[in-house]
Amino acid sequence: MQNQVPPFAKSPAGSQRLRIDALEAGAAADAPRAVVELSDIRAWRFFRAAPQDFLEQYASGFIISDVHLAEGFLGFALEFLVRRPAATLWVRERISRRALIEQVTAARREGIACEVRQFHAARALKAALSDDLALEALAPACAPARAAPQPVNLLAAGPEPGATRFSASGWTDFFKRLWYEDLASTLRLRDRSSFFSFMKALSARTARPLNWAEIAAESGISAPTARDWTRHLESIGLCELIEPMRAQPPRRAKLRPKLYWTTPGLALWLSDEMTRPCESFVGALFENALYLSLKDALPQARFLHFADTNRITAPIIALEEELPARAFFTAAAGAQDVQAHAVKSLKSMARAGLCAPQASLVVLDAADIAKLRIEQIAAD
Numbered sequence: 001m002q003n004q005v006p007p008f009a010k011s012p013a014g015s016q017r018l019r020i021d022a023l024e025a026g027a028a029a030d031a032p033r034a035v036v037e038l039s040d041i042r043a044w045r046f047f048r049a050a051p052q053d054f055l056e057q058y059a060s061g062f063i064i065s066d067v068h069l070a071e072g073f074l075g076f077a078l079e080f081l082v083r084r085p086a087a088t089l090w091v092r093e094r095i096s097r098r099a100l101i102e103q104v105t106a107a108r109r110e111g112i113a114c115e116v117r118q119f120h121a122a123r124a125l126k127a128a129l130s131d132d133l134a135l136e137a138l139a140p141a142c143a144p145a146r147a148a149p150q151p152v153n154l155l156a157a158g159p160e161p162g163a164t165r166f167s168a169s170g171w172t173d174f175f176k177r178l179w180y181e182d183l184a185s186t187l188r189l190r191d192r193s194s195f196f197s198f199m200k201a202l203s204a205r206t207a208r209p210l211n212w213a214e215i216a217a218e219s220g221i222s223a224p225t226a227r228d229w230t231r232h233l234e235s236i237g238l239c240e241l242i243e244p245m246r247a248q249p250p251r252r253a254k255l256r257p258k259l260y261w262t263t264p265g266l267a268l269w270l271s272d273e274m275t276r277p278c279e280s281f282v283g284a285l286f287e288n289a290l291y292l293s294l295k296d297a298l299p300q301a302r303f304l305h306f307a308d309t310n311r312i313t314a315p316i317i318a319l320e321e322e323l324p325a326r327a328f329f330t331a332a333a334g335a336q337d338v339q340a341h342a343v344k345s346l347k348s349m350a351r352a353g354l355c356a357p358q359a360s361l362v363v364l365d366a367a368d369i370a371k372l373r374i375e376q377i378a379a380d
Contacts, residue, residue, distance in 0.1 A: 017081055018107050018114045021063070021092035022100050024262040025182075025238040026121035026174065029092060031063065038066040038073075039181050051076040059087050068093040068236055069181065074103055081112050094182070094237045097295070118299075121263050123292055171269035182236050187229065194220055198229060202239075202259060203270035207284040207291075207315070209244070209256035209307060230259070237262055240295075245304040245317055245325075247354060252309040260291045279332070286364045287315055287330045294318060294328065306355075312348045313341075317355060324356040329377070333365040343377050350379035 021029050036058050038044050047054040047070050055077065058064050067073040077089055095103070100116065107114050179192065189195055198219035205215070210230065212223040219226060233239050241257040261267045264285050268274055273281055295303065298318055304325075306314040316328040327349065329342035342361055350357040357379035365371040 017088050017112050018077065019088065019090040020100070020103065020114060020116045021090075021119065022116055023092065023094045023119045023237060024121050025094055025178070025236060026263040026266075027094075027119040027237075029117070029119045033061060033063055033090070035063045035065050035092075038064065038070045044070060047073070052080060055080040055089065059084075059089055063090045063092050065092040066094075066181075067091045068095060069186070074106065078107060078110050078112060081107075082110055096234045096237050096240060098240075099235050120292075120296065123289070123296065168269060168274065171266055174263075174266065175269075178238070183232075187232060195229070198226060200270050201226075202230065202233075203267040205259055206264070206267045206281070207258065207260060207287040209254060209258050209305070210241075211256060238266075240291075242291075242303045242305055242316075245306040245314075245354060247306070247308065247352060251352065254307045254309065256307075258305045260288045262292065264288045264292075283330065283332060283364070290328065290330060290362055291316055306345075306349060310348075311341075312345045314345055314349060314355065314359075325354065327355045327359040329359060329361045331361060331363050333363055333367075333371075333373070339363075343379075346377060347379040 023029055036043050038047060043054075051072075055064075059080070067077075073091075077091065081087055081089060100118075104114050104116065179189075179195075183189055183195070198215065198221060201215045201218040212226045215230075216223040216226040221229075230239070230241070234241050239259055239261050241259060243257055244253060244255045246255070247253040267288070268277065268285070271277065271281065277285070291303070294301070294316065298320065300320060302319040304317045304319065306312070306317060306327075314327040315330060318326045318328070320326075327346060329345070331338040331342060339361060342359075346355070346357070346359050349355045359377050361375040361377050363373040363375060365373075
């Protein structure tokens with residue numbers, strides 16, 4: 001499923017010299033022309049031996065795919081385009097939002113215009129932004145465009161587009177491809193057991209701030225390794241880390257990044273709760289789905305979260321140019337204490353000038369996933 005091209009990546013019609021298909025892990029893209037894949041050992045060795053000759057051969061009539069597997073590819077691509085002002089390159093890669101922005105910025109520094117198409121994995125929620133945030137359940141991605149919307153359980157989405165039932169075997173195959181194509185060689189991994197333990201520890205921290213020391217202790221690795229592995233997963237578009245919002249003293253903000261999966265079904269497969277996830281894990285997956293829907297609806301926004309030592313928290317904060325920061329909270333239906341805490345946090349943060357005095361509270365009824373309720377809360 002293709003997203004709208006984000007404004008930061010637009011160029012005047014016909015001026016693009018670098019075309020980037022940016023894929024999240026698990027996403028599929030169309031192929032309007034022949035594709036050469038750098039996951040193919042022959043193509044990869046050709047590029048490694050003679051990068052400029054490789055680009056010369058495939059600059060016309062091809063999409064160069066899996067470029068995230070070839071170290072230094074962007075640098076060689078920009079050098080090629082600078083030397084050949086009439087040439088255009090079309091590349092495809094799995095990449096995080098943060099790294100994509102860095103690539104577009106680097107190209108523009110060299111005077112190279114870009115066009116970006118973004119493709120994401122199947123979403124359990126879709127966000128449409130008007131005066132209020134409206135959330136609706138999506139029909140399976142393969143359903144006819146005119147089909148009536150059907151609810152999709154947050155826990156049911158599989159790794160393939162259109163999947164409506166959770167498939168353990170599907171995610172097993174997904175992890176195998178991930179291991180061989182994106183992990184083992186790049187990270188120089190030999191022990192799948194330690195890495196799998198690390199992935200399970202990450203799964204348990206879905207929609208939570210990350211403590212590298214805790215993750216390392218559970219995985220039998222060092223804290224710097226846990227951090228570096230997580231950042232690599234982010235770089236290939238498997239997850240996203242949103243940074244914490246800072247605050248002026250006397251507030252003491254907690255400065256740990258927060259994890260969301262672009263393929264939250266993988267987190268369920270990694271957990272020990274595939275058949276009966278606990279209430280807290282369902283809530284984490286729901287917040288994960290909300291983040292993904294907001295990311296799609298607000299392609300220019302920067303996302304943060306807030307937590308301080310006084311237990312004032314805001315799960316997701318959207319920052320848009322020339323607009324005040326907007327907070328989003330989640331709660332389960334009937335969880336009056338959670339809703340009251342959201343209002344308390346909003347009041348505290350608004351008084352400190354950290355966000356707007358109005359926010360959205362998205363309420364989930366776990367008994368009926370189709371029943372999503374959006375409430376506007378205020379700090380008044």
